[in-house]
Amino acid sequence: MKKIPLALTLLSTLLFSQYTLATDTSPTTQNPTYELDGKAVLGRTENVYLSSVQGLKDVPFIGKIDTGAETTSMHAEDIHVKSTNADYKNLKDKELMAALTEDLLNNSDVDYDDWDGSTFAKYEAVVSFKVQNPRTGDMVLIEAPLERVSMIRSRTSSTPLLRPTVKMSLTIADQELKTDVNLTDRSHFSAPVLIGKTFLADNALVFAGYDYLQEQENATVVGRKEVVSISGMAMNATFSLKNRYSILHSKNIDVDKKNSEVTFDMVDNDGKQKEMTLPLVRMLSVGGKKRPLVYVPVQLDENTTRDVLVYLRDRSSSESQLRFGTSTASELFMIDTNAENILSKGSESFSEVAKKSEPLIISPEEGITLDGFPMKAVASFTVNTPLLKVDSFEMTGKGKDTSVEFFLIDANGEQQKVIKKVIKKLRVGDDVRPVVSGEFLGAGKVRQQEFAIDVLNSNEKEAYFVLGKKMAKDGVYVNTRSDYLLKSEPLFKVGHIEVVEVNGMKFPAKLDTGADVSSMNAVNIKRFKKDGQDMVSFTYQNNQGDKQDFTKPVIDVMRIKAKKGEKVNIRPVVEMKVKLGDLEKEVRVNLQDRSRFEYSMILGKNFLKHGAVVSSDEDYLLGDMD
Structure with missing residues (x-):
């Protein structure tokens, strides 16, 4: 195979974002480019x-x-x-x-x-x-x-x-x-x-690693809490890092499907109500109930009003009347976790703020390495000091000789005891949290990081790290457009069709930014249980003559919606190690009979987000089958 290096030398005219933590001028998943080879780079x-x-x-x-x-x-x-x-x-x-x-x-x-x-x-x-x-x-x-x-x-x-x-x-x-x-x-x-x-x-x-990539430079920087206005009514606004859709506090909701309208009472932060009638965009299923979706004009400051898609429901028990979801945040905002009511001073774009300071940019969910232990990390609007949550911990000794013991799972899945010297103690309510120091790896950089230790909640199963608001001198910003930004990976250009390698087999695959999950051809699919574990056996084959049998644990099931009157298409999901150029990742792959399709494998967002920038009108940029 004629091979082209994965790391591309980009034109000096490229437009780079102003992210901090960029280690050089080459674009990465954390520090993306908005233009490449004279073409716009679009998000998904x-x-x-x-x-x-x-x-x-x-x-x-x-x-x-x-x-x-x-x-x-x-x-x-x-x-x-x-x-x-x-x-x-x-x-x-x-x-x-x-x-x-x-x-x-x-x-x-x-x-x-x-x-x-x-x-x-x-x-x-x-x-x-x-x-x-x-x-x-x-x-x-x-x-x-x-x-x-x-x-x-x-x-x-x-x-x-x-x-x-x-x-x-x-x-x-x-x-x-x-x-x-x-x-x-x-x-x-x-x-x-x-x-x-x-x-x-x-x-x-x-x-495919970003939503609304082209909106990022001009995104409005907001605090974790804001006061905005809708039709002259002041609203307390907060942000969700888990829920996709935005919600507006409303009462007396009446959906007129015939005229495709919704009449409702909007409630402001003083409890005053105002009746509004707006066009119905569509009905959204939320927790088994249908909620109306409408666009509302949200005034951010005296010069800026943006239309926001929200669903309507009673939020009387919540502190905010408007909760922005991740879709709205991705389109419009960059969130400063340590600030409130920034908009009261007038809005600024992310590109303007990034010229003056170097905030740490994170996504809602991250993957980090702490003292050599890989673990998940999450953003927080409430935690100041970075926090490691573990199953349990024990402090021993007194004064300067105080130490803390706890257990973490290493990269091989083995439980290891960790003993650390306690630097100081934090009192949070009735709890005392020891503060220690460790080697923190994120965005390709290693640094010493102080963090507190606390126990997991009853509904939490494994240790994870909370990226506190004091992680960086210039603050921590949450960017909902992508995930795992701290696992910074180089961007590289690929064609719509490229040669991939799976378990020793090399064959052409289609790179599809519209697919959430990758997919591969599978026939003779048989599901069974082994020692209580759901398993699947199947045969992979392609037009090049490759054929191989696999037996894999089933880690998920995808249910593909069917037309009315037809059965739902159920596909088992397994993990496969896939190599594209120099990039090799173990990703989720759904199994289906793709015999009638030209290409036996599709690489979707879950693989492409690791740096592949797809050109839809070019093929085999990384080399052909020779």
Whole structure:
């Protein structure tokens, strides 16, 4: 195989973020780049603007960026296709599209992949459709010539789905491109727009390790608690580091599904109520109950108002009326864990703050090494001194000779006793916590770190580290756009198809930023139990002639939603060691029969987040099968 080094030499013109802890000028997962080889580097989710549509061009739509999707698609309603051609004017919609595709397949020398506006011009077909402004509820009517009919292969049907495709101007990261967009019902997806190769090719690269990467530089720095305003009503606002969706305290919620509206009483931080009626975006299932999702205009300061997607419920027992979820935080904010009410002094962007100080940037969940012991670490809005939580500990000795003993699990899964000298003691309520010092490894740097020790709560099973607010001189900021930022890894450019290595076998795999979890071909799948452990045996095979039997523990099960009337597709999940170039990781892989697909393996976000920046229109950048 012709091999290209994993560490790329990037152009000096690249735009780098101002993260601290960057050890050199090369971009990493913690210190990413927003542009590479003259192309924007997009996160897995970005804001998309319909830049040529009056009434919508300034409205950001959630876009999922998917290198595995051949086409770009978007949610549309009331879709109709008509023709003024004498031979087809009596047909419309599906019947018309079926007739046009049949005519081309039977009577044209143009291959399906080459169908475009000139191919369909003779049919004189026009598409009309509506897109709702989620902020106002207005339905905007759009008309455009039929560019082509997309034939979408379904996982559950041998008959392709027919979708009308039009040319539309889309803008992402300040780059406008007129591209093919196929129209469909995406109301059951959180992202109304799916950005595929028709937009990405020759225009953008994708790093699946981030959401809203292009929003990061201009993110507003906020404290862990803020006071904001909605329609003149002051709201105490807090942040969740676990829940995806934002919540707004509301009473007397009345959903009018017929008119797609929600009427409710908004409650401010003094208990005053104000009735509001807003467009219903969709219903969200939360804890088995359906909650209405709406956009509300949140005023951050006197000059800044942002529309925030929230679901409505009674939060009378909570200290805040508005709780921002991780999706909102990823789009809009960078959170200073040691500050409150920053916005009262006027908002600042992350890039502005990073020029003046060097905060430690962490994600909500991290992986660190403490004195050689690997463990999980979490961000905190309440803990000041960094904290190690263990199953139990015992202090012995007095005064300067006081020491503390506890147990940790090493990299081999073995329990080891740790004895440390106590530097001082902290009193927290009725508890006394010993403070010790240890070797802390994060973001590729080793340093001595003081930390306190406490016992796990009754519902906590294994030791972990709490990244306290005093971890760094210039503060600790939480960035919800990514995870495991302290495990800083180099970014490297890859093609949409690359050669991977699994258990000694080398074969081409598809790099799909739209997939959460990687997947590989498996036949003869048999599940069983061994010593109480769920197990699975299966056979992997590919078109290159590789074939290998595996027996693995089942660590999870994926349930893939099916169409109405069909059974849910259940896939066992196992761990496999996968190598791409110089990057080797053990990741979760779901098992399914992929015999009808060209590629026997898909690498999804759970592998690509370790530094792979995907070019959707290039293949084998790391070397071919030779």
